[in-house]
Amino acid sequence: MSHPFRFLFFSVPLICANSLTGAPTTVSISQEIQNVYQAIVRIEVVSEKGSGGRMMKSRSTGSGVIISDDGLVVTNHHVAGKASRLTCRLFDGEEVMADLLGADAMTDLALLRLRLEQRAPDASPLKTAKFGNSDKVKVGDVCFAMGSPAGLSQSVTKGIISNTALISASSQSFRLDGENVGELVRWLGHDAVIYPGNSGGPLVDQNGKIIGINEVGIGSLGGAIPSNLAKKVAKQLESHGYVSRSWVGLECQPIIEENQSGILVAGVIADSPADLASIKAGDILTNYAGKKVSARIPEDIPIFNQLVYSRPANQPLAIQGLRNGKAKKWKIIPAPREPAFAKEVEIKSWGITVRNFTLMSSLEAQRENKLGVQVHSTNRGGPSASAKPSLSSGDVIMSVNDQPVNSIDDLLEISHKITRGQAEPVPTLVSFERNLAELLTVVKIGPEAEENQPMEAWKPWLGISTQVMTRELSAALALPRTTRGIRVAQVFPETPAQKAGIEAGDLIFRLDGQIIMAHRVEDAEVFGNMIKQYKTDATIELSGLRGEEPRTWKATLTKRPVPPNELPKHDEETFEFTLRDLSFADRVNRRLDLNQTGLMVENVEPAGWGALAGLRQGDLLLEVDKQPIGSIDDFKEIMKQLVSAREKRVLFFIRRGIHTLFLELEPDWDPQG
Amino acid sequence: MNPYIAFFAGLLFCWASLHGSTQAESHWRSLLKDHANCVTWVSATVRVEVSAGGRSLPPQEQKLEALGTIIAKDGLTVLSLTKVDPTSSILSRLRSPGASVQVNYTEVLILMQDGAEIPARLLLKDEDLDLAYLLPIENSEEDLADISFTPVPGLTKKAPTPQVLDEVISIAKLGRNLYRQSTLRRGWVNAVIEKPRPYFVIENTEPGTPVFDNHGKWLGIVVYKMERGIPSAIVTLPVEDIVEIADQVRSRNR
Numbered sequence: 001m002s003h004p005f006r007f008l009f010f011s012v013p014l015i016c017a018n019s020l021t022g023a024p025t026t027v028s029i030s031q032e033i034q035n036v037y038q039a040i041v042r043i044e045v046v047s048e049k050g051s052g053g054r055m056m057k058s059r060s061t062g063s064g065v066i067i068s069d070d071g072l073v074v075t076n077h078h079v080a081g082k083a084s085r086l087t088c089r090l091f092d093g094e095e096v097m098a099d100l101l102g103a104d105a106m107t108d109l110a111l112l113r114l115r116l117e118q119r120a121p122d123a124s125p126l127k128t129a130k131f132g133n134s135d136k137v138k139v140g141d142v143c144f145a146m147g148s149p150a151g152l153s154q155s156v157t158k159g160i161i162s163n164t165a166l167i168s169a170s171s172q173s174f175r176l177d178g179e180n181v182g183e184l185v186r187w188l189g190h191d192a193v194i195y196p197g198n199s200g201g202p203l204v205d206q207n208g209k210i211i212g213i214n215e216v217g218i219g220s221l222g223g224a225i226p227s228n229l230a231k232k233v234a235k236q237l238e239s240h241g242y243v244s245r246s247w248v249g250l251e252c253q254p255i256i257e258e259n260q261s262g263i264l265v266a267g268v269i270a271d272s273p274a275d276l277a278s279i280k281a282g283d284i285l286t287n288y289a290g291k292k293v294s295a296r297i298p299e300d301i302p303i304f305n306q307l308v309y310s311r312p313a314n315q316p317l318a319i320q321g322l323r324n325g326k327a328k329k330w331k332i333i334p335a336p337r338e339p340a341f342a343k344e345v346e347i348k349s350w351g352i353t354v355r356n357f358t359l360m361s362s363l364e365a366q367r368e369n370k371l372g373v374q375v376h377s378t379n380r381g382g383p384s385a386s387a388k389p390s391l392s393s394g395d396v397i398m399s400v401n402d403q404p405v406n407s408i409d410d411l412l413e414i415s416h417k418i419t420r421g422q423a424e425p426v427p428t429l430v431s432f433e434r435n436l437a438e439l440l441t442v443v444k445i446g447p448e449a450e451e452n453q454p455m456e457a458w459k460p461w462l463g464i465s466t467q468v469m470t471r472e473l474s475a476a477l478a479l480p481r482t483t484r485g486i487r488v489a490q491v492f493p494e495t496p497a498q499k500a501g502i503e504a505g506d507l508i509f510r511l512d513g514q515i516i517m518a519h520r521v522e523d524a525e526v527f528g529n530m531i532k533q534y535k536t537d538a539t540i541e542l543s544g545l546r547g548e549e550p551r552t553w554k555a556t557l558t559k560r561p562v563p564p565n566e567l568p569k570h571d572e573e574t575f576e577f578t579l580r581d582l583s584f585a586d587r588v589n590r591r592l593d594l595n596q597t598g599l600m601v602e603n604v605e606p607a608g609w610g611a612l613a614g615l616r617q618g619d620l621l622l623e624v625d626k627q628p629i630g631s632i633d634d635f636k637e638i639m640k641q642l643v644s645a646r647e648k649r650v651l652f653f654i655r656r657g658i659h660t661l662f663l664e665l666e667p668d669w670d671p672q673g
Numbered sequence: 674m675n676p677y678i679a680f681f682a683g684l685l686f687c688w689a690s691l692h693g694s695t696q697a698e699s700h701w702r703s704l705l706k707d708h709a710n711c712v713t714w715v716s717a718t719v720r721v722e723v724s725a726g727g728r729s730l731p732p733q734e735q736k737l738e739a740l741g742t743i744i745a746k747d748g749l750t751v752l753s754l755t756k757v758d759p760t761s762s763i764l765s766r767l768r769s770p771g772a773s774v775q776v777n778y779t780e781v782l783i784l785m786q787d788g789a790e791i792p793a794r795l796l797l798k799d800e801d802l803d804l805a806y807l808l809p810i811e812n813s814e815e816d817l818a819d820i821s822f823t824p825v826p827g828l829t830k831k832a833p834t835p836q837v838l839d840e841v842i843s844i845a846k847l848g849r850n851l852y853r854q855s856t857l858r859r860g861w862v863n864a865v866i867e868k869p870r871p872y873f874v875i876e877n878t879e880p881g882t883p884v885f886d887n888h889g890k891w892l893g894i895v896v897y898k899m900e901r902g903i904p905s906a907i908v909t910l911p912v913e914d915i916v917e918i919a920d921q922v923r924s925r926n927r
Contacts, residue, residue: 056731381718381734381779451720451777454806455925457799457918517868529869532801565775603722603775604729616727617773656727 032208033144037156038091038127039066040201041073042148043098043112046085046607050344050353053379057084057607063147063154063201064088064112065210066128067234071096071114074234075200076215077103078176080110085612085668088114091154094123097668102237105177105339106184106245106309108215109230110200111237129202132209134226137161137188145192145214145222147201159192159222165299166223174216178340178361181215184309186302187223188212194222229306246313246334247359249274252304254295255284261294262286262321263304269363277332280323287320309337335359344376345408349419349445351382352391356407365396371406372396372433383425387443391432398438399431419446453565460536460557463495464488464502466527468518477507485509485516485544486527492588500542500555508544531557561585568632569602574643575650575665576608577601577615579635590620597630598622598655613665615652622660623653697887701842701857704889709855710786710823712844712882713750715741715807717757717795718780725772734779735759740846740881741783741807742894744919748791748809748822750783751915753880753896754798755904757805765903781807786853791820797922802910803880803896806922825883827891832912834871835862835886841875843895845882860884866908872898873909884909 041064048055062079066072073088080086081103088098096114103110114126137143141161149155166189167182168174174181190203194214203212203224212224236243249272252263262284268274285293288304289311295301311317313336320329338358346353355361357370365374375395378384384391391397397405400414418426425446432439466486467473474483488506491497502508509516511530518526534540536559543552561584569580579599586592586600601619604611621629624638625647642650650665717737723730739756743749755761760774783791797806809820835841839862847854864874875884878895886892893911897904 052731052734379734380736381720385736386718386780449718449779451779452794453775453777454795454798457797457802457804457921458925459801523869526869532870602773603724606729606731611729617724617729618727618771 030206030208033156033204033206035127036065036129036144036202036204036208036210037146037154039129040064040146040148040154041066041088041090042151042154043073043075043079043200044087044089044151045080045083046612047082048084049082050346050376053346053351053353053377053382053384055344055346055353057605059607059612061148061151061197062199063197063214065146065200065202065213066114066126067131067210068128069126071098071116071126072101072234072238073098073112073114074202074213074230075110075112076213077105077108077110078215079200080112081105081177086112088112089148089153091127092124094119102241102243104233104237104243105179106181106243107225107229107233108174108176108181108185109213109225109233109237111234129204129208129210131227131231132205132207132211134188134211134228137164137205137211137226139164142206143188143190143192143211144204145190145194145198145201145224146204147194147198147214149193149195149197151197157193159190161188161190162221163187163189166218166221167299167302168218178364182302183305184302185215185225185229186299187216188226189218189221189223191220192222198222244313245309245337246311247337248272248277248308248332248334250279250285250308252285252295252301254297254300260284261296263293263295263301272363273332273335277319277330279319279330279332283321283323283328285319285321287318289317289319308334313337340364347408347411347415348448349415350384350391350443351379352384353377354397354408354411367396371404372398373405373408373411375432383444383446387430387441389439389441391430391441391443392434394434396433397430398433401429402431415445422446425449455566456560456563458536459560460531460534460538461496461560462531462540462555462557463492463497465490465492466508466524468521468523468526469507470519470521474519479507482519483509484519486518492584493594496555496557500553502542502553502555503546506544506546506551506553508542510543512541513543564600564602570599570632570636572610572635572639574639574667575610575615576605577610578603579621579632581632582620586620592620596620597628599629599632599635601654609665609667613652613663615654615663615665616656618656620655621652622655623651625651626653697840700889701859701885704826704842704885705844705855705857708823708826709844709846711743711825712846712855713741713743713786714784714846714849714853715739715750715752715757715793716780716782716784716790717778719757719759720777720779721759721763722775722777723763723767723772725767725769738784738849740879742881742883743822743824744828744915745824746822748783748793748820749919749922750793750807751881751894751919752805752807753894754800754803754805755897755899756880757795758798761899761903783807783809784853785820786855789820796926797918799918800902801899802914802918803899803904804894804910804915804918806919808922808926825891827885827889828912828916829891830913830916832892833886833890834911835865835873835892837862837865839886841884841886841892843875843878843882843884845879870914871911873911874906875909878907878909880907 043062043064045060047058064073064075083100086098089095098112098114101111145157166187198214201214202210205211210227213230214224216223249269251267253266255264265283267281313334316333340360342356342358344353344355353376354373355376362370375391403414405411425444427442428445430441430443467489469483469485471481475481486508539556541554564583567581571578580602598620604615629635646669652663719735720732722732739752741750741752763774778795781793783793792810793807795807843858845856858877860875860877866872880895882895884892893909896910898906898908
């Protein structure tokens with residue numbers, strides 16, 4: 001997923017230069033293109049990806065195009081393939097949620113369906129775009145790239161087709177979920193400006209037909225997946241939710257010998273259908289399933305791969321070719337092709353994310369079969385990372401408490417039985433494989449550990465901020481340069497200092513008769529440390545000047561105000577943010593009135609419902625659904641009612657700096673409850 | 674002076690110095706032998722939540738290890754807060770006003786020399802003095818009655834004040850890579866800071882470990898001198914400060 005974006009990102013300066021130096025041209029947009037423009041959507045995506053032993057949410061935007069009246073939207077896999085929530089913004093600003101029907105990493109395509117039933121009854125009909133024939137596209141043809149660059153609203157740029165068989169120079173450079181995207185796709189290269197966020201948007205010809213789906217930026221060129229391929233993939237995704245492919249285990253490269261045609265077999269995966277059919281490295285294939293095949297340059301290889309992958313699995317097919325110059329025939333039975341990796345799954349009680357093996361991933365791991373569960377990532381503070389030896393990425397869990405673990409379902413079931421009704425973690429014997437070693441460890445699986453934050457030590461407190469009376473300051477205030485002491489810079493409200501009548505600007509030289517030995521900048525802590533020598537309820541006498549008048553002040557110290565981490569706090573699990581009571585520092589720093597009510601937003605889970613609505617750390621929550629919030633208990637009570645009523649929209653009224661604003665939280669309630 | 678007398682006087686001085694130093698070293702070795710385990714490794718697992726510019730980052734887990742000094746028979750242990758609380762290092766890297774760091778402790782273990790791991794709870798911290806206090810959890814799966822903690826010797830509310838250039842030693846433990854072996858480090862007092870609060874500047878020390886004088890009397894614990902919330906130098910905090918705050922640990926968690 002990261003590669004295409006990285007290429008897009010790197011391409012930006014060149015794209016900008018091109019657009020600035022290009023000769024001015026007259027652009028006319030036909031009605032057909034206007035219609036396609038109305039079919040493009042900006043997609044806001046919340047994705048989930050395993051990392052650090054958890055499924056981590058992230059937020060991104062991309063583009064897509066509506067291809068049918070019933071709301072099918074084509075986009076890239078790297079935009080929406082791991083989405084847990086999708087919102088599509090139509091050309092007129094209407095927002096419609098969507099569901100992921102399927103995604104295909106090998107072609108970097110995904111298909112969504114808009115939730116049309118959620119639209120208003122009087123909503124206008126969808127505008128749709130039609131696929132054109134990408135095989136007819138020629139170098140030099142005018143094209144239009146459409147989408148939402150950088151998450152902005154829908155945009156169109158113009159260019160020409162620069163290349164009809166663009167491939168990545170390095171065949172391994174475009175990896176998506178472990179798949180080599182360049183294995184199947186030859187992009188349509190074009191110079192219409194695209195930018196991150198254009199991914200998934202259509203490339204359109206002059207007749208308003210989709211000729212490609214923008215995917216990558218390579219230097220100053222954009223690369224679009226040809227529409228004929230996108231159309232085939234979208235059809236399969238609509239029907240099955242996945243793309244059915246077959247696999248034979250052949251690894252091919254362009255022919256080396258001149259004056260020869262065919263495809264050179266570079267290698268054969270052990271125990272694969274090709275291996276079973278006795279095809280060997282060095283063989284030359286000339287005919288595959290009745291079709292003549294040849295590859296003279298790397299650009300020819302994706303065409304051959306498309307043919308191989310498109311044949312139905314488990315049905316024999318014939319291959320013809322040469323071995324050592326002599327004609328040879330093979331009969332092969334392709335196997336169903338599984339994804340390079342299975343989707344990762346979080347197991348909270350273990351603090352890990354794990355994957356099942358697919359045929360491809362078990363072959364890559366040089367395993368004899370697909371049995372076992374592979375550790376994908378571990379939470380550094382979780383039970384698996386704390387085990388001795390710890391579990392780490394790549395380890396394969398084979399059994400738990402002597403019960404075999406063949407798949408994630410087994411692991412979940414066994415874990416559930418072990419932890420059911422347990423309040424404390426349960427030491428569990430785990431057998432796992434690391435490379436060729438078979439290891440044992442004990443993982444304490446169970447409920448997540450209780451967290452705590454230590455209290456802060458009590459300190460006596462006067463409630464002022466001060467500055468040192470430096471020689472220069474003393475001289476400027478017409479005091480002897482040998483003056484030692486401090487100047488009061490701020491008196492905090494409702495504090496011992498305020499009650500004692502101390503004011504900002506007062507000069508203090510002695511504390512209980514002791515000279516405050518501060519005259520250099522580095523003496524800034526002297527006064528504070530003198531105060532800290534006292535007990536928290538001690539009465540002190542300060543002497544100094546107010547203006548030119550000598551003054552003494554008596555103050556009874558108190559404990560330093562309760563720090564934020566010791567205030568009442570609440571983790572709002574549904575909307576995924578944390579609130580706490582207002583602290584003394586909040587009131588002072590934000591200049592809040594002493595009677596100000598509300599709760600401070602301490603943390604907002606990235607891509608949670610709160611974050612999606614725009615809630616930010618540091619916001620002061622004043623009201624929920626027009627009900628004022630005075631305490632954590634108030635908030636809990638209101639939220640309990642809202643959650644049980646499963647309100648479609650919850651309105652927060654917040655204060656942010658000097659501004660106030662309303663935020664709409666629109667949770668996508670789990671239909672299962 | 675008679676050259677013979679001078680020669681014998683010199684010889685006597687050398688013998689006395691050698692003998693004195695041998696005595697001190699012998700004394701220190703016995704201190705290490707009897708009290709090496711007053712220093713312990715502590716493992717802390719933390720979940721850190723960072724917010725800056727109104728945006729919260731995904732929480733991150735970290736496992737930290739730090740040296741601590743056991744100061745009571747019930748296992749009350751003092752650490753350098755900086756070693757188990759990444760707040761200051763995160764804030765100094767962020768340089769973002771209004772940034773917030775929440776450190777939640779999910780597991781704290783006292784790593785005993787025999788390999789036992791005693792679950793503990795971090796109870797109190799003092800950000801000004803860079804101190805953290807922890808106590809073993811009484812109802813954990815480890816039976817505390819079977820565990821004997823070795824507190825630091827010479828606990829007193831009025832410890833001696835060393836002089837500049839006094840020779841001192843500190844007990845520490847090496848890391849896991851060196852089998853957590855106990856060590857003695859010899860050092861010298863470089864400076865005695867009296868105001869605004871007493872600190873000793875002693876070379877060759879490790880935060881969280883105790884420092885003793887020539888006679889094996891406990892002087893204090895090595896911590897970071899904090900400057901606006903950022904660790905700025907390694908210093909030794911006198912025993913009085915350690916003990917005073919330790920009283921709060923007990924009174925506030927009773």
